[in-house]
Amino acid sequence: MEKTFFISGIGGQGVQVLCKALATVVDDCGMNMCLYPWYQGQRRGGATYGRLIISDERIGAPEKRQYDIVVLLDEASLRDYGNKRKPGGTVIVNSDLIDSVPFDDVTVVGVPFTSTAESTGNERCFNLVVGGFLSAYTKIVPVEAMRSEMLKRTARSDEQAVIYGKAFDMGAFLVKE
Numbered sequence: 580m581e582k583t584f585f586i587s588g589i590g591g592q593g594v595q596v597l598c599k600a601l602a603t604v605v606d607d608c609g610m611n612m613c614l615y616p617w618y619q620g621q622r623r624g625g626a627t628y629g630r631l632i633i634s635d636e637r638i639g640a641p642e643k644r645q646y647d648i649v650v651l652l653d654e655a656s657l658r659d660y661g662n663k664r665k666p667g668g669t670v671i672v673n674s675d676l677i678d679s680v681p682f683d684d685v686t687v688v689g690v691p692f693t694s695t696a697e698s699t700g701n702e703r704c705f706n707l708v709v710g711g712f713l714s715a716y717t718k719i720v721p722v723e724a725m726r727s728e729m730l731k732r733t734a735r736s737d738e739q740a741v742i743y744g745k746a747f748d749m750g751a752f753l754v755k756e
Contacts, residue, residue, distance in 0.1 A: 580635050582719055583643050585663045586709075587628035588652030588673075590618060593706025593733075598629030600710060600728045604720040605633050607728075613641045626655060633719060648717060649685075650709070651677065652692065671716070688716070695749050704746035707733065711750025722751055 584601070588594045595616050602614040613632045619625030630646070632638050645665035651657045652673045657680065664670050666684040674689035690712055696705040707729050714725035726747045734740035 581638075582633045582648065582717070583646040583665075584631040584633070584648045584650070585628060585646040585660065586631070586650040586652075587626070587656035587660045587663075588650075589655065590625045590627050592627075592652055593703075593709075594618075594627045594629060594652070596732050597706040597710050597713075597729070598631055600725065600732050601713070601720065602631060604714075604724045604728050605631075607724065608720055610635050611638050613638050615641070626659070628656070628660065648713075650713070652709070653677070671713075690753055692750075695753065696746060699742055699746045699749070701739075701742050701746075704733075704743045707743050707746040708750035708753075711747040712753050713750075715751035715754040726751075 586594055586598055595618060598614055598616060602612050605612040611634045615630040618627035646663050647665055647668045649664045650671045653676045657677050664685050669686045669688060670680060670682060671688045671690060672680055673692045675691050675693035680687045692705060692708050696702050696708045710725055710729045714720055714722045729747055730740055730743055734743045
């Protein structure tokens, strides 16, 4: 089994934290992985993405041209990285920021990540909503393991842990809707 992910957004959405958390949980589960993060020099507002390859066998070619699961969190990501999708794969988009997706060769899943994060009262938990959704939707890693790792990386107080945990759970719940 090999699954490839391309997750793209803008600085400040927590893409790098999300990718690193997913890679850590994959490693903890005993699978092989290669993570290639990329981000522009600015702290917020610049382009950012992570390429993640997950396999239960050795990973031969770490660079892929197309990915099984492409997550596009803003309009610029759709424009710049939509070509990273693998025909027959899945493209997950932030439906709050992306109105239409011009691809008919993949399954397109629109998810209201931004408005879900904002509904918690703390939009900084955006990546937790995305992480909850991805772990529940893909079933690559256990949802509880991903939740624990994301909270460990993001929550700096008990109060934040409650809000961020709720955000993660809301993301996972979006799969059921």
